[in-house]
Amino acid sequence: MTKDSEIWEKFKIGDKTALSYIYFQNFELMFQYGIKFKDDPDFIKDCIQDVFFKLIKAGPNLSQTENIRYYLFRALKNNIYKELNKRKKLQLVEFEQLAFEGQFLIEDELSEKENASSKEKALLKALKSLSSRQREIIFLRYESGLDYDQICDIMDLKKDSARKLVYRAIKLMRDNIDDQLQIPIYLFFNFSSKYVF
Incomplete structure (x- = not known):
């Protein structure tokens, strides 16, 4: 137990x-x-x-x-x-109309920072490019540490769809950053290391 x-x-x-x-x-x-x-x-x-x-x-x-x-x-x-x-x-x-619109903690920190580096600005732009569903799944997976089965139940998704949604969100962020950020994107989220995919 x-x-x-x-x-x-x-x-x-x-x-x-x-x-x-x-x-x-x-x-x-x-x-x-x-x-x-x-x-x-x-x-x-x-x-x-x-x-x-x-x-x-x-x-x-x-x-x-x-x-x-x-x-x-x-x-x-x-x-x-x-x-x-x-x-x-x-x-x-x-x-589905229950739109996930809030900001991640890292977004709040970067938005308030006066002298943000070009990497930080690129990350902020990348986070803002995510759709409502992508933001929700990133929050559930990385900020809350839920597994895919639990996420699927909360978001009413199939497991393959959930994995694809996470993959597409991270790919979209990487594409928006244009190779300016040399460390993995998921390190900016607060989550347990057991959830790294």
């Missing part, structure tokens, strides 16, 4: 320490993920709170998980979609 599955089982039976651990270990990354769909911090915080409220209410009826972050991201994306549909008063929003 993995550490996540042990903590999840404790959470399901109402262990307050497990709830606190799950909340504080995941809130910030959930917020970073959610804000990229809707730039409304209060709305995203409400959606996250609603996810936790529903999880607490479901308790022992929750399914098992080997990766809590994946479970929470999936629940958050679904909740954002549902809440946006409610706001549109019965106007249906396609799931």
Whole structure:
């Protein structure tokens, strides 16, 4: 049994320490993920709170998980979609219309830097060239450390499609950089080394 599955089982039976651990270990990354769909911090915080409220209410009826972050991201994306549909008063929003629009942490840092090098400017331009889906998959894979099966479930993709989307995103970034950057692009993202492909 993995550490996540042990903590999840404790959470399901109402262990307050497990709830606190799950909340504080995941809130910030959930917020970073959610804000990229809707730039409304209060709305995203409400959606996250609603996810936790529903999880607490479901308790022992929750399914098992080997990766809590994946479970929470999936629940958050679904909740954002549902809440946006409610706001549109019965106007249906396609799931694909949930555009991932926020910036990566590295983009924020480079945008604020006054004397950015030509390599850094090229990287910033390359990141801005990514589509909404490419940005989301790069975030999930490299900033959140999710595996392809989990990403496929969250983004409603087939595994081959997910791998191609990552490949195309990195290729697009490389093409936009025009050989100015001599180190691998994925080193600019915050992720565990076990997810290097």
